[in-house]
Amino acid sequence: ETGVTQTPRHLVMGMTNKKSLKCEQHLGHNAMYWYKQSAKKPLELMFVYSLEERVENNSVPSRFSPECPNSSHLFLHLHTLQPEDSALYLCASSQDFGGNEAFFGQGTRLTVV
Amino acid sequence: AQSVAQPEDQVNVAEGNPLTVKCTYSVSGNPYLFWYVQYPNRGLQFLLKYITGDNLVKGSYGFEAEFNKSQTSFHLKKPSALVSDSALYFCAVRAFNDYKLSFGAGTTVTVRA
Numbered sequence: 001e002t003g004v005t006q007t008p009r010h011l012v013m014g015m016t017n018k019k020s021l022k023c024e025q026h027l028g029h030n031a032m033y034w035y036k037q038s039a040k041k042p043l044e045l046m047f048v049y050s051l052e053e054r055v056e057n058n059s060v061p062s063r064f065s066p067e068c069p070n071s072s073h074l075f076l077h078l079h080t081l082q083p084e085d086s087a088l089y090l091c092a093s094s095q096d097f098g099g100n101e102a103f104f105g106q107g108t109r110l111t112v113v
Numbered sequence: 114a115q116s117v118a119q120p121e122d123q124v125n126v127a128e129g130n131p132l133t134v135k136c137t138y139s140v141s142g143n144p145y146l147f148w149y150v151q152y153p154n155r156g157l158q159f160l161l162k163y164i165t166g167d168n169l170v171k172g173s174y175g176f177e178a179e180f181n182k183s184q185t186s187f188h189l190k191k192p193s194a195l196v197s198d199s200a201l202y203f204c205a206v207r208a209f210n211d212y213k214l215s216f217g218a219g220t221t222v223t224v225r226a
Contacts, residue, residue, distance in 0.1 A: 004156070031212070042117070043203070043216040055212055090156055097212040099145045099164035104156035 003027040006091050006105035013081065014113055021076040021108045023091030029103070030096050032074045034066060037088040037107070049074065050097070081112045115140040117204050117217035125223045132194040134220045136187045136204030146187040147205040147214070148178055157203060163187060174198070194224045 048056035161172025
């Protein structure tokens with residue numbers, strides 16, 4: 001295991017539901033990321049946090065709302081999603097930026113019905 | 114803007130043969146380059162990285178990669194592939210003074226026995 005834990009592993013939600021994805025890192029890292037992975041497409045960087053401050057919001061629709069209450073935890077709050085939002089959502093952390101590699105969680109497989 | 118291209122969607126090799134997965138990148142300034150592997154239903158796992166120095170980088174599980182600045186390439190190689198190397202491989206780049214870690218679309222490697 002990489003030290004980055006995501007819950008739940010699978011989530012099915014209706015378009016009117018509200019749910020949250022949780023990520024926890026046990027590595028003492030300062031940076032955390034949310035990525036969206038869709039088949040045959042590059043990973044899409046959604047949000048980046050450094051020391052609990054958001055440094056990137058990569059034109060993500062407002063129906064996705066991140067929260068970073070401390071350097072070990074990252075949430076992605078979901079509401080009124082669309083079927084095209086179905087994907088694997090990956091959380092990652094790194095010590096810092098530059099040449100530091102990111103460590104990924106196993107992802108949450110989200111299906112919007 | 115930075116980007117990564119993995120020109121091959123799929124690479125098929127016989128076990129024991131050399132394996133090469135291609136990657137080219139575009140970034141302003143000096144790059145940090147990474148390779149990751151993803152097994153089914155798992156997150157991305159770090160293989161190796163180039164920061165500076167020797168152009169040939171060695172990583173986990175017998176993999177290596179060669180940085181070529183003039184060709185802006187960072188191809189992943191393994192001298193003798195194993196069936197267990199069958200997976201999805203991602204190349205990633207980060208600019209010297211940036212926080213964004215940008216990924217390619219991935220290359221599916223299949224090693225046949």
